[in-house]
Amino acid sequence: xxxxxxxxxxxxxxxxxxxxxxxxxxxxxxxxxxxxxxxxxxxxxxxxxxxxxxxxxxxxxxxxxxxxxxxxxxxxxxxxxxxxxxxxxxxxxxxxxxxxxxxxxxxxxxxxxxxxxxxxxxxxxxxxxxxxxxxxxxxx
Numbered sequence: 800x801x802x803x804x805x806x807x808x809x810x811x812x813x814x815x816x817x818x819x820x821x822x823x824x825x826x827x828x829x830x831x832x833x834x835x836x837x838x839x840x841x842x843x844x845x846x847x848x849x850x851x852x853x854x855x856x857x858x859x860x861x862x863x864x865x866x867x868x869x870x871x872x873x874x875x876x877x878x879x880x881x882x883x884x885x886x887x888x889x890x891x892x893x894x895x896x897x898x899x900x901x902x903x904x905x906x907x908x909x910x911x912x913x914x915x916x917x918x919x920x921x922x923x924x925x926x927x928x929x930x931x932x933x934x935x936x937x938x939x
Contacts, residue, residue: 818921888927895919
């Protein structure tokens with residue numbers, strides 16, 4: 800397994816856990832308020848710090864376990880896999896942002912627009928990592 804594939808596995812898991820935690824908190828706050836919770840900078844900051852710490856620690860562990868493959872250089876195959884997965888993930892992000900704008904057009908709920916865009920960012924990153932794994936496994 801290449802360094803990029805290991806990184807995709809770990810970052811996918813970290814994003815699912817952090818993103819799930821963030822969206823659960825937003826959902827709970829919204830339920831308590833009886834309407835969509837406004838963006839909370841503290842919550843966003845905690846989620847960002849959790850994501851950064853998870854990324855740093857996990858990559859240190861990956862490099863320590865397999866130092867020979869910890870070289871981050873990309874060959875032609877890596878470039879093709881990362882380009883394809885990033886391209887498709889861009890469509891996930893675009894769809895989510897469009898869905899948020901469409902919802903805002905009809906409902907005028909700016910708070911939900913914010914949360915839909917954040918959820919789209921999370922979903923796009925998870926999709927990118929999942930596609931990276933898929934393309935490495937398929938030999939693309």
